[in-house]
Amino acid sequence: MSDAVRAASSSIMRVDHVSVGFGAVKVLDDLSFSLEEGAFTCICGPSGCGKTTIMSVLAGYLTPQSGSCLFDGRPVSGPSPDRLVVFQENTLFQWMNLWDNTLFGPRIQGKNLREAGEKARELIHLTGLDGFEGKFPGQLSGGMQRRAELIRALINEPRILLMDEPFRGLDAMTRGMMQEYFLRVFESTRTTMLLITSELDEAVFMGDVVYLLSTMPTAIKKKMRVDLPRPRLVEHQTCPEFAEIQGEAFAVLESEALKSFEHVPDGH
Numbered sequence: 329m330s331d332a333v334r335a336a337s338s339s340i341m342r343v344d345h346v347s348v349g350f351g352a353v354k355v356l357d358d359l360s361f362s363l364e365e366g367a368f369t370c371i372c373g374p375s376g377c378g379k380t381t382i383m384s385v386l387a388g389y390l391t392p393q394s395g396s397c398l399f400d401g402r403p404v405s406g407p408s409p410d411r412l413v414v415f416q417e418n419t420l421f422q423w424m425n426l427w428d429n430t431l432f433g434p435r436i437q438g439k440n441l442r443e444a445g446e447k448a449r450e451l452i453h454l455t456g457l458d459g460f461e462g463k464f465p466g467q468l469s470g471g472m473q474r475r476a477e478l479i480r481a482l483i484n485e486p487r488i489l490l491m492d493e494p495f496r497g498l499d500a501m502t503r504g505m506m507q508e509y510f511l512r513v514f515e516s517t518r519t520t521m522l523l524i525t526s527e528l529d530e531a532v533f534m535g536d537v538v539y540l541l542s543t544m545p546t547a548i549k550k551k552m553r554v555d556l557p558r559p560r561l562v563e564h565q566t567c568p569e570f571a572e573i574q575g576e577a578f579a580v581l582e583s584e585a586l587k588s589f590e591h592v593p594d595g596h
């Protein structure tokens with residue numbers, strides 16, 4: 329993102345001093361960060377540190393015990409079509425083909441189906457699913473199903489798309505392809521996106537901004553800007569800037585990971 333664009337960008341979501349606990353377990357502790365409109369933000373932290381809990385607060389599924397979560401300056405009080413979530417698990421309707429799954433949202437909202445159909449064709453093309461419109465989810469590969477989940481959310485034109493580890497469980501090669509497809513969609517639609525991931529390389533490759541999380545109770549350990557050009561290409565992963573940002577981020581996450589071993593008794 330250029331300095332001019334960055335200066336003009338404003339935050340669409342703001343999490344202020346949020347704390348969440350489950351019983352005696354304090355998961356989020358005084359967590360604060362903001363999401364810039366039109367940017368791709370990644371939140372990266374180790375497994376089990378509270379990433380899904382953060383997503384639940386942003387989506388409006390969970391009310392924090394203290395602090396606030398604002399969307400467009402207004403408190404988040406529940407789920408909204410402005411803030412759609414792409415989940416880890418498969419939520420496609422198994423009895424509908426790809427085309428009907430994609431148009432499900434516009435159809436139940438009574439939207440103009442000709443316009444929605446044009447948008448569906450564009451998204452299907454961007455995600456490399458041309459020719460699969462008549463296939464049912466069971467006839468699509470895991471990677472295709474994740475892309476179908478993405479377009480099924482985006483067709484509803486949310487202001488922000490929240491993605492919780494959408495590539496979890498995919499093999500490394502498919503995961504790399506997914507990253508490229510999702511980047512192409514972001515770069516052509518410029519929908520504000522948040523990706524939560526435990527993969528640091530993925531966060532640096534995809535994000536304009538990367539937040540690194542501490543171990544539990546979780547807070548933001550560091551905010552990093554990734555000024556690599558867009559469109560992001562696989563080649564960028566071998567450039568010196570990428571290595572420098574990744575190295576710095578790795579050092580932060582490693583020091584956090586080591587802390588989680590501090591309380592393991594000797595001999596165990």
Ligand SMILES: Nc1ncnc2c1ncn2[C@@H]1O[C@H](COP(=O)(O)OP(=O)(O)OP(=O)(O)O)[C@@H](O)[C@H]1O
Pocket residue numbers: 350353355374375376377378379380381382526
């Ligand atoms: N509803 C709940 N009730 C009790 N404990 C919970 C609940 N939800 C989450 N936790 C606990 O909060 C902590 C953080 O969980 P969370 O799922 O947010 O982490 P995560 O970083 O998304 O994990 P993963 O990377 O494994 O998906 C865990 O210790 C989990 O057991």
